[in-house]
Amino acid sequence: MSSTPPASTAAASTVPASPGTDTPDPRLDDALTVLHPDGQVARPDLVPTDTAHVTRLYRAMRRARLFDERALLLQRQGRLGVYPLFGGMEATQVGAALALTPGRDWLAPTYRGSGCALAYGLPMSKVILNWRAHPDGFRMDPDLRVLPFYTPIANQLPHATGIALAEARHARREHRPSNVALAFVGDGGTSEGDFHVGLNFAGAYRAPAVFVIENNGWAISTPTSRQTAARTLASRGEGYGMPAVRVDGNDLLAVHHVTAEAVARARRGDGPTLIEAITYRILPHTSSDDPARYRDEVQAEAWKRRDPGLRLRAYLTREGAWDERQEDDLVREVDAELRAAVHDADAAPDLEPWELLEHVFETPTPEMREQQAELRALHPARSGGPA
Structure with missing residues (x-):
């Protein structure tokens, strides 16, 4: 998979778009980009020809962001426990999760993975109950194939590898392509032993697995630069015997493209892939965190100008596939879904x-x-x- 995009060939925009950033992040060097921050096309060859498909991706990403914003309000009202925010990073979670086949493949999220779980089909009420520490939030529908949110850092990677190996065994016995396990991990999680164990086993046994590093720059208050001397986290893939790709994690089309390629590779029996998605945690680590205590917000402000929703919306607007009325309709639709989800969560039986x-x-x-x-x-x- 190539990770070096050519120069943009797109014409200048004539519609409102998200502003570009004048503060480049060196972590994005050599990361695949399909859409620039202003919605201009960087890789025409990688833009889906089905605009309706892109619209569906945008709707799922916007839905996830609206949930994240409402969840913080619920926490502030005392109606949710400590909540790990993902707003601004939703392109990585949604773009990767939607490369899976529901009911067939497996998703192993981190504790910050509410966005990918929602995109893959976990009901909003279930996510709310989970962050209320209610057992109904832990009881996952086995047909959905979403693992519970993992708080122990990187713990889900050996689990995902084990699931992938089991799926490969079933596939060989039944003479069919394998189902795939997709697991997320943060940049901080790559410093944990379970990261090594999971990826080493996956590489050694060619497990049909995809690992997405959600590199948001921070392991709580520790910057990535203090965690490792490696130039990139993707470079670790070579040590585990698997290909690796670096991608702009705020570009939903880029994330979706590389994940879909990795899933297809795993499904046909060619082994695992490591994806490093470069994004930024513009919000606090959790609803109880104050990032001003350990960082200035210059870089966060720059990344706000790389907002994944505004980026894709600018592209769709330019293509004539999205307008203000559709945006308003979507916000109202998600708001109604959120209200119903809170009602259902409130109606859950008391915790024993x-x-x-x-x-x-x-x-x-x-x-x-x-x-x-x-x-x-x-x-x-x-x-x-x-x-």
Whole structure:
């Protein structure tokens, strides 16, 4: 996969567009770009010919961003627990997730992965319950094939590799192309042992897996430059025996393109791919974080001018495929969906203390059974008597 785009051949824009950035980020050097920040085309050969498809991608990305904004409001109202924001990074999550085939492939998100899970089909009410620490938010529909949000950093990568290897075995037995596992990890997660374990196994056994590094520049308060001496995180792919590609993570079309190629490669049995998506965490690490304590906001302000939604919207507007009326209709549609999701989440049954220990292991350990019994004994009126 090429990661060096040629110079843009697009004509000057005649429609309002997102402003470009006058503060280049060196992390974007050699990263694949399909659309410039102002919506101009950088790689005409990689722009989908089906404009309706691009519109669907935009709608999914905008929906994710609107959810993120509402989730922060819910947290401030005391109706949500600590929430990890992803606003401004949604192109990476949505573009990658929509390269999968629902009901067939697997998605392993990070704790910041609400956007990719929503794009892949997880209901909004489920995401809300998850960030309320309600067990109904942890109980995933097995047919959806979305793993729970992982808080232990990089823990999901060995799991995704194991799932991919199991899928490859089923595919060989049934003489068909394999289903694929797609896993996300942050730049900070690449410093964890589970990152090495997951990718080393995937490379050694040619697992049908795709790994997306969501390089947003920060591991809480530690910048990427302090985490590694490697010039790029994608360069680690060579050590694991897999191809790697660097992509502008705020360019939905670029992310979708490289992920779709990687998924196709994995599905036909050619092994895993590592994708480094260069983006920026313009918002706090979580709803409880204050980034002003450890960074200035000059770079964040520059990345706000690379907003992924405004970028793709400018392109669609120029193509005559999107207008203000459609935007307003979409916002109203998502707002109605959000209101219904909050209502459904509010109607969920009260949390029983012992339920916190469910859905941890398929077969509970003896210690967990003992702990559940203790919790039931402490709450006999709610449990119907001691277990």
